[in-house]
Amino acid sequence: MSDATVAPAESRFRPRVWPGVFVLVVAAGMLLAPPFIPALERTQALFMLVSLAPIVALGGGILWWVAASRAPLVDRLLVPVFFIVPFAVFLGEQLAAGRLPFAPLLYGVPFVFLLWVGWLVLSRPLPGGVRRAGVYAAVLLGWAAFGCVRFDQSDADLVPIMAWRWTPRAEDAFAARGERERVTAAGDGVQSRPGDWTAMRGPNRDGIVTGFALDEAAFASPRLVWKTEVGPGWGSFAVAGDRLYTLEQVGDREAVVCLDAATGKQIGDRHSYPAKFDDPQAGAGPRSTPTVADGRVYTMGATGILCCLNATDLKLIWTIDVMKDAGGARPMWGYACSPLVAHGLVFVYTGGLNGKAVTAFDAADGKVRWQGGQGTHAYSSLQLVTFSGVEQVLAATNYGVEAFDPKTGAVLWEHEWKMGTGNRTTQIPILGDGELLLTSGVGILGTKRLKVTKDAAGRWDVKVLWKSADLSPYFNDGVVYQNHYYGFSGMKFHCVDLATGEEVWAAPKGSSGKARFTDGAKYGNGQVILFAEQGLLLVTEARESLTETGSVFLLKATPDGHTELASFPGIKGKTWNHPTFTGGRLYLRNGVEAACYELPPKK
Numbered sequence: 160m161s162d163a164t165v166a167p168a169e170s171r172f173r174p175r176v177w178p179g180v181f182v183l184v185v186a187a188g189m190l191l192a193p194p195f196i197p198a199l200e201r202t203q204a205l206f207m208l209v210s211l212a213p214i215v216a217l218g219g220g221i222l223w224w225v226a227a228s229r230a231p232l233v234d235r236l237l238v239p240v241f242f243i244v245p246f247a248v249f250l251g252e253q254l255a256a257g258r259l260p261f262a263p264l265l266y267g268v269p270f271v272f273l274l275w276v277g278w279l280v281l282s283r284p285l286p287g288g289v290r291r292a293g294v295y296a297a298v299l300l301g302w303a304a305f306g307c308v309r310f311d312q313s314d315a316d317l318v319p320i321m322a323w324r325w326t327p328r329a330e331d332a333f334a335a336r337g338e339r340e341r342v343t344a345a346g347d348g349v350q351s352r353p354g355d356w357t358a359m360r361g362p363n364r365d366g367i368v369t370g371f372a373l374d375e376a377a378f379a380s381p382r383l384v385w386k387t388e389v390g391p392g393w394g395s396f397a398v399a400g401d402r403l404y405t406l407e408q409v410g411d412r413e414a415v416v417c418l419d420a421a422t423g424k425q426i427g428d429r430h431s432y433p434a435k436f437d438d439p440q441a442g443a444g445p446r447s448t449p450t451v452a453d454g455r456v457y458t459m460g461a462t463g464i465l466c467c468l469n470a471t472d473l474k475l476i477w478t479i480d481v482m483k484d485a486g487g488a489r490p491m492w493g494y495a496c497s498p499l500v501a502h503g504l505v506f507v508y509t510g511g512l513n514g515k516a517v518t519a520f521d522a523a524d525g526k527v528r529w530q531g532g533q534g535t536h537a538y539s540s541l542q543l544v545t546f547s548g549v550e551q552v553l554a555a556t557n558y559g560v561e562a563f564d565p566k567t568g569a570v571l572w573e574h575e576w577k578m579g580t581g582n583r584t585t586q587i588p589i590l591g592d593g594e595l596l597l598t599s600g601v602g603i604l605g606t607k608r609l610k611v612t613k614d615a616a617g618r619w620d621v622k623v624l625w626k627s628a629d630l631s632p633y634f635n636d637g638v639v640y641q642n643h644y645y646g647f648s649g650m651k652f653h654c655v656d657l658a659t660g661e662e663v664w665a666a667p668k669g670s671s672g673k674a675r676f677t678d679g680a681k682y683g684n685g686q687v688i689l690f691a692e693q694g695l696l697l698v699t700e701a702r703e704s705l706t707e708t709g710s711v712f713l714l715k716a717t718p719d720g721h722t723e724l725a726s727f728p729g730i731k732g733k734t735w736n737h738p739t740f741t742g743g744r745l746y747l748r749n750g751v752e753a754a755c756y757e758l759p760p761k762k
Contacts, residue, residue: 245302271301391444436461446495461493529568572619627660
């Protein structure tokens with residue numbers, strides 16, 4: 160009786176497969192095709208398509224199977240359960256770890272659905288019972304295989320960087336090793352020297368080195384002064400005197416650490432506090448660079464913890480949680496704003512609603528002095544400029560750009576260029592008195608050149624001189640030199656004429672090889688600084704693997720064409736961090752290691 164019952168059920172297992180194939184093709188097209196379409200490069204449409212693809216696979220696949228597959232009722236009910244339950248388990252695991260659940264959705268669902276449909280297509284000649292068992296096996300083994308892999312990070316285009324689940328994370332090994340080797344610093348105070356890199360991208364936040372001439376002939380063989388492990392973090396070093404300051408993740412705590420510039424060893428104790436931000440693209444760690452001013456260090460953590468510390472011993476002077484204490488709203492990818500210090504105030508992006516995008520805190524005690532601004536999310540840092548003789552703080556957010564009186568917070572002028580859910584990440588390039596570039600990352604491609612003037616009656620006027628899609632940086636800052644912009648548009652390093660906004664040249668595709676959008680992908684998603692006296696560009700290659708070593712390149716800053724002069728290996732691992740240069744030494748860091756190279760001066 161049992162055999163008579165089972166045999167007909169197995170023989171009836173001839174599901175209608177073509178709707179599942181159709182869903183698979185649509186989902187695969189949404190997931191795989193957009194990165195090869197130049198018009199969609201880093202647009203919100205691209206990220207929406209990529210994000211919706213697994214939802215189409217999940218929803219469309221279950222709808223097909225339950226309503227249109229013609230499989231036996233028990234299988235139409237059980238197979239979705241076998242599909243959804245492991246997905247929910249992995250989803251909960253990510254949420255419990257404080258991570259956005261991109262991995263099981265973006266990678267797990269399409270992978271398992273591919274195995275499910277693929278099995279049904281390939282097994283058509285097999286008996287019904289084998290095909291039936293194979294469906295369950297494909298789904299369960301697919302999720303089991305997914306569970307063997309860990310998706311800690313991805314590259315800038317959400318292509319995953321994978322490791323076996325049972326292999327240790329670099330950040331866990333770093334935290335387990337405990338404190339670094341320490342040294343005792345000489346002197347009681349921290350004295351900044353001319354040319355010190357006391358803030359993100361240098362004292363003027365523009366990535367420009369002055370007062371130093373490189374020996375071009377010796378660039379390819381610099382002296383490695385030291386190399387050391389660091390905890391996860393995506394900011395860079397601030398340098399004051401003989402000390403380096405940076406933020407890193409140590410277990411479940413964010414930490415401010417001071418390193419000896421000569422040895423890379425730790426000076427004194429770290430200052431740490433409970434906080435961890437972890438996203439599926441960059442991974443764990445703070446996103447900003449400390450700022451050193453008036454014997455103090457100011458830091459902004461990824462979860463919104465703003466600290467003021469004594470620069471000598473990192474003793475806490477005051478701390479603020481900008482979300483709780485200033486009505487802030489954390490951006491999706493965490494706070495990345497490096498503090499701006501001026502006029503006894505500390506300016507940061509807080510992202511609060513109802514006109515609380517920017518907050519000025521008293522540098523002495525951390526009290527809120529003023530708030531303003533319409534932006535609801537941003538990842539760039541504030542910029543202090545003087546236009547028409549009036550000092551002002553510029554903020555680039557998803558709203559556009561706004562200029563504030565630094566002492567009162569009054570809005571002097573604004574230019575609205577909304578981005579919706581897109582993001583602005585790069586620092587505002589200043590071209591001269593009243594002229595700047597307003598860039599956009601994901602959401603609206605392109606850049607505007609703005610001219611800001613003030614008339615005799617004190618009225619401000621903002622004109623758009625040009626708008627260009629040729630200049631389209633993502634999260635990689637560029638530099639301005641002799642009326643040209645040198646920097647990245649995605650992974651393309653190029654030169655743009657600032658008179659017109661048109662591209663002059665782009666670096667050819669190189670060994671980095673990631674040229675899905677463009678032929679100019681030689682340096683990946685790297686960063687650049689300018690040696691102004693010589694017209695030389697130092698470009699860091701962003702190898703987006705956790706094991707490969709990225710190189711450091713020397714280029715000519717010239718509109719005549721891409722001219723590469725020399726290079727040397729830098730540090731290992733995904734390096735999106737800005738390089739730091741002062742006193743003839745180049746400091747590099749990423750989420751795994753840091754290094755100091757001595758670049759000889761020109762004789």
